[in-house]
Amino acid sequence: MKFAFSPELEAFRQDVRRFVADTLSPATRAKVDEGRRLVKSDYVDWYRILHAKGWITPGWPVEHGGTDWSPLERYIFEEETALGGAPPVTGGINMIGPVLIAFGTPEQKAAYLPAMRRGDLWWAQGFSEPGAGSDLASLATRAVLDGDHYVVNGTKIWQTQAAYADMMFALVRTRFEGKPQEGITLLLLDMNSPGLSIQPIRTIDGGQELYQCFFDNVRVPVENRVGADGKGWTYAKYLLGFERHGIAGIGHAKRQMARIKRVAAAEHDRGTRLIDLPRWRDRIALLEIELMALECLSLRLIQESEAKGAGAGPGVEASILKIRGTELRQDMFELLTELTGPYGIPFDEEVMRDGWGNGAPVGPAHAATIASNYLDSRKISIYGGANEIQRNVLAKAILGV
Ligand SMILES: Cc1cc2nc3c(=O)[nH]c(=O)nc-3n(C[C@H](O)[C@H](O)[C@H](O)COP(=O)(O)OP(=O)(O)OC[C@H]3O[C@@H](n4cnc5c(N)ncnc54)[C@H](O)[C@@H]3O)c2cc1C
Structure with a gap:
């Protein structure tokens, strides 16, 4: 073929x-x-x-x-x-862009969409809470109507780059009876609102890009509600459909594959480049074959969705792309670590920082960031729907269990 x-x-x-x-x-x-x-x-x-x-x-x-x-x-x-x-x-x-286009008021579209296109408006995603991640519908941050404002109290966690954000789109509970999915409302919050504070969470790679956000009587104008009160779950599902685009991460995986080959050509075992040694070559070739298989699957699914017509995204198959794409990239970082041997192990957070110019703490420059990158890669199978949840989706849709 x-x-x-x-x-x-x-x-x-x-x-x-x-x-x-x-x-x-x-x-x-x-x-x-x-x-x-x-x-x-x-x-x-x-x-x-x-x-x-x-x-x-x-x-x-x-x-x-x-x-x-x-x-x-x-x-x-x-x-x-x-x-x-x-x-x-x-x-x-x-994420919020397509939702505002589909469900926002003309005022919301005018206020936010052009600024987002210009790169002048950054949003944080306020979905997860300490007790509501995979089981998002159990979220408990509450918003109570008080005149022409909602008053928000509670906490959100794992907000990526909340410190960069001008605004947050947040799912809050406005009704407390009925099914948990009912009574959830989507609000747009100004990150500078009085009563809204953020606290960084340090991750195992030494990074500080995740935050917990606290809401203490934060007042949000009613005109910052997206769509109808209590219909936030519908908009969130719409939004998550867009998050699935490019979920397999083929471009990123190809880039890491090229990095693996560069590192394998630079590292030696008793004078021979690792890339020339059959046992390492096999490992690299296996990952490349896995990548090609994933690429073929992605393209096949795209062609099928093209045949179905405009707007049709991948269905439950997106779960396969998420699982395989993230596992493959994690395998790649594991191989990078092994290729650099003892030099890939030291973890020095400083080398990751903007403007760092002092090379690796020990060993060649290409090994400096590998420990941190490996640790960072552990997260990719969690966000965007944890891989275990994707497996549940597949089991239900394909195996009928
Ligand atoms: C790097 C990163 C960035 C993130 N950015 C954001 C963000 O910007 N905004 C935001 O709102 N959230 C964000 N999240 C949160 C993310 O959506 C949640 O971490 C994710 O939904 C999992 O929820 P949890 O962490 O509460 O784990 P839990 O839901 O508590 O799950 C813990 C473990 O149990 C497994 N598990 C749970 N339920 C089941 C089940 N029914 N069957 C089998 N296994 C199960 C999970 O797969 C997981 O392995 C981010 C997370 C990460 C890691």
């Missing part, structure tokens, strides 16, 4: 590749190459470049700045931007 993209899609791929090579800041690309942590300006500078080109919101309807690309074009765009070392588009663009 020979799989090939059409000449038009290949030309599109070359356009995207050239664009990323020509416009992405070399400093940002170097950080991604070396596995260092990005800061807000790395993201926002890139978003402004994408905005100027008209490519910041490919998944939005054309009248709101979308590109009207086919699913395969979007796939190629995501792969090429990741391969080229660009930061992922995050900060709410692909």
Whole structure:
């Protein structure tokens, strides 16, 4: 079997590749190459470049700045931007953006959508709570109507980059009777509201990108409610459908594959490059085959959804992509650690920081970030729906259990 993209899609791929090579800041690309942590300006500078080109919101309807690309074009765009070392588009663009377009008031659309496209407005996602992660419907942060405001009390946890955020879209409980899914409302909160405070959570990789958020009588104007009171669960499900786009992370995996080969060519065992030793070659080849299989599956699912028509995303199969994509990337970081042997083990948080220029604490420069990257990769099978939950989804849909 020979799989090939059409000449038009290949030309599109070359356009995207050239664009990323020509416009992405070399400093940002170097950080991604070396596995260092990005800061807000790395993201926002890139978003402004994408905005100027008209490519910041490919998944939005054309009248709101979308590109009207086919699913395969979007796939190629995501792969090429990741391969080229660009930061992922995050900060709410692909989450609350589509929800506001579908369910927001004209005032909400005017207030938020243009600023999001320009890279001027960053959102935190306020869904999870200490007692409500996988079982999100049991969330308990409450909002009580008081005149023309909701008064919010409670706590949210694991908010990614809450310190960067100007606004938060949060699921809160406004009714307490009936099924847990009923009585949940989606509110838009200003992160500078009196009574809203955030506290960083330090993660095992030394990072500080996650936060717990506390709400102490935070007043939110009623006009900041999305859609109807009590219908937040419906909007959240709609939003999570968009989070699934590009879930397999093929571009990122290909980038890590290239890093594995670079490291295997630089590391030696008694004078022979590891990449030339059969036992290491086998390990690398196996991962590459797994990656090719996942890529074929992704493309097959995209073609099926293209055949079904515009807007049809992957169904329960997205769970397979999530599980395999995250396991594969975790295997890659494990192999990177093994390839660097004792040099990959020392964990020095400082090397991850912006502006660090003192090389590795011990061993070659390419080993400096590997311990931290390995530890960081443990999270990818948790967020976006933990892999155990994805397995439950598959068991229910396919095995009928
Ligand atoms: C890096 C990172 C970023 C995140 N960013 C955000 C964010 O920006 N905003 C936000 O709101 N949330 C965010 N989250 C939270 C994330 O959505 C939750 O961590 C996730 O939903 C799991 O919930 P939990 O941590 O409460 O674990 P739990 O739900 O308590 O699960 C604990 C373990 O039990 C397993 N488990 C739970 N229920 C079942 C079941 N029924 N069957 C089998 N196994 C089960 C889980 O798979 C997991 O392994 C983030 C998480 C991470 C790790």
